[in-house]
Amino acid sequence: MPIAANTLWTEQLPRSLAREPLRQPLEVDVAIIGAGFTGLWTAYFLKRQAPHLRIAVFEQQTVGFGASGRNGGWLLGCLLGEEQFLAGVGPAQKAALRALLKGIPDRVFEVLQREGIECGFRKGGVLTCAARYPEQHQHLCEELRRLHAAGHSEADYRYLTASELSEQVRMAGAYGAIYSPHCATVQPAQLVSGLAAAVERLGVSVYEYSRVEQWRSGQLTVAGHSVQAGWVVPCVEGHAADCPPLGRYQLAVQSLQIATEPMAAAQWDEIGLADGQAAHECSRQVTYFHRTRDDRLVFGARGSYRFGGRLRENFQLSADELSYRRRLLLELFPQLTGVPISHGWGGNLGMTRHFRPYMLCDTSSGFASAGGYGGEGVGASFLAGQTLADLILQRDTLCTHAPWVTRQQNLSKTLRRWEPEPLRWLGYNAVIAAFTVEDNVLANPTSAPWRRRLVSAVAGGVSALVSPEFKAG
Ligand SMILES: Cc1cc2nc3c(=O)[nH]c(=O)nc-3n(C[C@H](O)[C@H](O)[C@H](O)COP(=O)(O)OP(=O)(O)OC[C@H]3O[C@@H](n4cnc5c(N)ncnc54)[C@H](O)[C@@H]3O)c2cc1C
Structure with a gap:
């Protein structure tokens, strides 16, 4: 059976007309580069709090073209590098920031309900499983001790024995797992397209096929037209190579995934994952999987890095790329031998040199940006959008005082440059x-x-x- 190279997620969207590109010079209060989650959440929180602002979002392709329309659909209530960020923070602020992060899935859900966005949201939590070899169990126990020592409670991260785990997911030879309730799964392309429609209803202009060719403080060139803007807000994450000078600080890495054909109820009875749980096994293969609303198993694993940090554009997976993911999938679920794989795809995500995200804002030059979520950006971009909006509006909030926030434009003072090739x-x-x-x-x-x-x-x-x-x- 041929394997579709387009993402499963966008294929499931209803056909719609492309939005208009920018066709004339423009003046706005806020120009956002990139119509992924970060750009659209920023537009959303800005416009909700300051409806008078003229906001334009410029997307070089179509809404959700980047990682936002292609990812594994885990909406996590945490942040990559959270413990390092919080290490120097006082107890009261730390507790408040932890609650802020854990609350991300619920706060996203509130917006989905308010805006009528249907994206298959299910808050089934996340299972970190020791399932392929005994060393994983040792690693799991150490990780749990570390999480509890850092102040997380039993309600946040709980050990499951192999038999308790089997009530949620049935994997060959599982040893145990850590369960955390702070995660939901979504159909990401539905979320990003629903969000774009929501910001348009609020009065934000979203331009597709409108590449930002150049930008500096107060001024952009978009699809050959001049745009004057009080604020310039690049939200390009894994596409930073397309938006100099961000590419020196945020490198593109690819992650790849496959999806099975929809499976029958009897087959799912052998697997579990009935509540939309996100799950992974804790090896260094960076696997991630969940059961979709239409009863497929979507399974991702580590991708690749291209010399020079070049973006990958063709996501037709090679035979090796497909068989590597299929092999890992079958090691966990041998009961799926013979189930056809219908889709294989991937996307570019952004990694900073310190392997942690950033949210930065400089009021003097009118510059704000966020990214570097390193494969955990679905929930983090919601926080980033809220944070950038608060920073731009000069609000004094919990978000704006978080340790991942920097108030200056000079990227080299906030982010480390990547080493040169090779x-x-x-x-x-x-x-x-x-x-x-x-x-x-x-x-x-x-x-x-x-x-x-x-x-x-x-x-x-x-x-x-x-x-x-x-x-x-
Ligand atoms: C295969 C895969 C699986 C993943 N799985 C998960 C997961 O399960 N959970 C999780 O939390 N995270 C996951 N991630 C990461 C997550 O998807 C991203 O961190 C997040 O979507 C980033 O959103 P963004 O809006 O910052 O960037 P993007 O969604 O990449 O959007 C950036 C946009 O900017 C546009 N752009 C770039 N340059 C220009 C320009 N010059 N002019 C105009 N537009 C421009 C791009 O076309 C793009 O649409 C995954 C990523 C991949 C690739």
Whole structure:
């Protein structure tokens, strides 16, 4: 059976006419670059609080063309690098920020209800599973201890025995899991297109096929036309290479996923995931999966990095890319052998050098931007939109005082530059090679204990050399 290269998500959207490109010079209060979650949430929160603002969103392709319309649909109530961010924060602020992050899925749900956006939202929580080899269980227990020591409660992160886990998802040879309720799953293309329609109803202008060719303080060139703007707000995440100088600080990494054909109820009885739970196994293969509203299993895993940080445009997955994901899927769910894979696709996501997101704003030059969510941007972009809106409107809120906020335009003072090539490429590939060897050895039950310890030590050492927070897409 041929495998569709377009994303499952956009294929499920009703056909609609493209929005008009920009056809003449324009003057606005806020010019937002990029119609993904970050740009649209920023427009949404700005317009709700300050309806008089003239806001335009410029998208080089169509709404949700970037990662927002292609991702795995996990809407997480946390932030990549949260613990490092909160390390130096006082107890009261820390508790308030933790509650802010955990509350993201519920606050998104409130907006969905208010705006009538249907995107298959289900808050089934997230399962971090030890399922492919025993070392994962040890890792899981350490992770749980770390989370509780950092102040998270049993209600936030709870251990599930193998038999408790099997009430939620049935995987071959599972050892146990951590369950957290702070996650929902959504159909991301429906969310981003519903959000675009909502901001338009509020009076925001969204231009498609309107590439921002140049920008500086107060001034942009969009599809050959001049735009004057009080604020310029690039929200381009994994597409930063298309929006200099952001590309030096935010590198494109690809993540890839596959989807099965819809499966029958009897097949799902063998798997579980009945409540829309997000799930992954805690190896370094960065897997993620959930059951869609139309009863498919969507399964993603680590992608790739292209020399020079080049964007990937063709997401027709190669035979190797498909079989790697299918192999991992079948290791977890051998009961799915023979189930056809109908779709394979991917997207570019943005990674900063310190592997943490940023939200920054400079009132003197009228510049604000957010990104670098590193594969955890569906919920984080909601927070970013709210935060950028508060910063632009000069409101004093919990969001604007968060440790991930910087109040200046100078990117080099907030973000570290990536190393030049070929260092990045060599570093990435060394880490991936170490992770692959480790995974092959650990997944083989006959590997000798000394080999298992050695490959894990090497993989841990190599990734720590790149960064303690390294995550491979
Ligand atoms: C395969 C995959 C799976 C993922 N899974 C998850 C997940 O399950 N959960 C999670 O939390 N996160 C996930 N992510 C990450 C998440 O999707 C992103 O972090 C998030 O969508 C980023 O949103 P954004 O609006 O900042 O960027 P994007 O959605 O990438 O939007 C940026 C937009 O800017 C436009 N643009 C760029 N340059 C210009 C220009 N010069 N002029 C005009 N427009 C421009 C682009 O065309 C693009 O549409 C995943 C990402 C991928 C790729």
